[in-house]
Amino acid sequence: MKIVADENMPLVQELFGSFATVVTVAGRKINKEHLLDADVLLVRSVTQVNQDLLQGTKVRFVGSATIGTDHIDQGYLLEQGIEFAYAPGCNAQAVAEYVLAAIAFWADHKQKDLRQCTVGIIGAGNVGSKVAQILELLGIEYLLNDPPLEEQGDSRQFVPIQAIQQCDIVTCHVPLTNRGLHASHHLIDEKFLSVMQPGGLLINSSRGAVVDNTAALHCKQAGKDIDFVLDVWENEPDLNVELFKQSLISTPHIAGYSQEGKIRGTYQLYQSVCQWLGMVPKFALRDLLPEAPKWNPPVKLSSDTGFLYQSLRSFYDIKSDDQQMRQKLEEVLRRSGATIAEEFDNLRKNYPQRLEFLELS
Ligand SMILES: NC(=O)c1ccc[n+]([C@@H]2O[C@H](COP(=O)([O-])OP(=O)(O)OC[C@H]3O[C@@H](n4cnc5c(N)ncnc54)[C@H](O)[C@@H]3O)[C@@H](O)[C@H]2O)c1
Numbered sequence: 001m002k003i004v005a006d007e008n009m010p011l012v013q014e015l016f017g018s019f020a021t022v023v024t025v026a027g028r029k030i031n032k033e034h035l036l037d038a039d040v041l042l043v044r045s046v047t048q049v050n051q052d053l054l055q056g057t058k059v060r061f062v063g064s065a066t067i068g069t070d071h072i073d074q075g076y077l078l079e080q081g082i083e084f085a086y087a088p089g090c091n092a093q094a095v096a097e098y099v100l101a102a103i104a105f106w107a108d109h110k111q112k113d114l115r116q117c118t119v120g121i122i123g124a125g126n127v128g129s130k131v132a133q134i135l136e137l138l139g140i141e142y143l144l145n146d147p148p149l150e151e152q153g154d155s156r157q158f159v160p161i162q163a164i165q166q167c168d169i170v171t172c173h174v175p176l177t178n179r180g181l182h183a184s185h186h187l188i189d190e191k192f193l194s195v196m197q198p199g200g201l202l203i204n205s206s207r208g209a210v211v212d213n214t215a216a217l218h219c220k221q222a223g224k225d226i227d228f229v230l231d232v233w234e235n236e237p238d239l240n241v242e243l244f245k246q247s248l249i250s251t252p253h254i255a256g257y258s259q260e261g262k263i264r265g266t267y268q269l270y271q272s273v274c275q276w277l278g279m280v281p282k283f284a285l286r287d288l289l290p291e292a293p294k295w296n297p298p299v300k301l302s303s304d305t306g307f308l309y310q311s312l313r314s315f316y317d318i319k320s321d322d323q324q325m326r327q328k329l330e331e332v333l334r335r336s337g338a339t340i341a342e343e344f345d346n347l348r349k350n351y352p353q354r355l356e357f358l359e360l361s
């Protein structure tokens with residue numbers, strides 16, 4: 001059996017190498033030639049998997065070690081009888097910790113008393129629910145918006161998007177979809193931003209195009225007092241450089257990049273491939289995850305606006321991710337050679353080890 005996998009998937013040789021020949025390729029470079037005699041394709045979010053890539057190949061199983069699936073043409077896979085698996089929830093905790101770090105940094109930087117702030121969470125699935133769990137631990141008020149879950153009868157209390165627009169902090173956790181009643185493409189548009197609270201914070205760690213990046217830039221250029229924390233960008237890796245410069249925190253799509261999140265992603269695909277082949281998995285997830293020191297959240301928030309950030313930063317300092325990206329992209333802007341897109345991918349490929357620091361259920 002031949003497996004072609006994205007080179008940025010940890011443990012892929014260790015897990016799949018005992019029953020298959022594993023060939024690793026840079027995600028953006030995977031092409032039909034690599035797949036002509038491959039049985040299984042394992043990708044991350046940067047490989048577009050569709051008819052163009054798969055037609056004429058032997059691939060019978062596609063796995064994506066990610067939560068988001070907007071890069072996969074699932075309709076085509078279904079039509080061709082190609083098995084598909086992904087990794088729901090694998091890095092949800094990492095993203096929720098990123099959001100916490102962003103809020104803590106903003107409160108410190110802008111002298112905001114989080115006891116007086118409400119967070120609007122758009123999308124209450126795996127990530128949004130973990131964000132809510134963390135805010136509850138800290139006693140920070142939040143509201144949930146998730147029309148699809150509300151329609152399905154989820155028993156939590158939801159609010160309309162208009163109530164989210166009034167929140168001090170808005171954080172997006174929806175899948176990127178272009179069609180249907182709940183399409184999320186440009187969910188945050190000029191109109192949304194125009195009614196957002198001045199002095200507010202918008203965090204996007206879902207997919208770039210959930211926020212209209214041109215509208216976000218116009219909002220900053222018009223002098224509206226809204227801070228942006230952006231981990232994901234329209235047209236990645238070719239991001240809007242002006243918006244990157246104007247954002248309070250800019251990171252290269254690494255919100256989910258904890259060691260644990262990446263390992264869980266590969267492992268979930270390993271389980272799916274084993275099941276597809278009728279094999280019993282030989283490895284257990286708990287033996288693969290690193291031991292990480294844990295942070296004890298404060299029982300009560302303090303009036304000191306910098307307290308949370310100071311207490312968290314030895315576990316995860318979001319500002320250092322932002323500084324790293326600014327330094328590298330500014331170098332690219334000063335000299336010719338590598339492009340912004342190449343540097344964006346380099347930052348992701350060489351992202352330092354980050355461990356999850358909260359005990360969450
Ligand atoms: N930056 C990163 O590193 C990173 C990591 C993981 C996931 N993500 C992105 O975050 C997204 C969310 O992840 P998740 O695990 O929570 O997904 P999920 O599927 O568990 O939850 C998404 C929720 O959004 C809701 N939703 C869909 N359309 C909506 C809309 N228009 N308005 C409000 N709610 C809507 C759904 O009902 C669902 O409950 C993923 O699809 C992925 O694109 C990014």
Ligand SMILES: O=C(O)[C@H](O)[C@H](O)COP(=O)(O)O
Nearest residue numbers: 044045046066067068091256
């Ligand atoms: O959807 C996800 O799980 C994340 O966006 C994922 O972590 C992105 O990282 P990539 O697959 O591009 O390495």
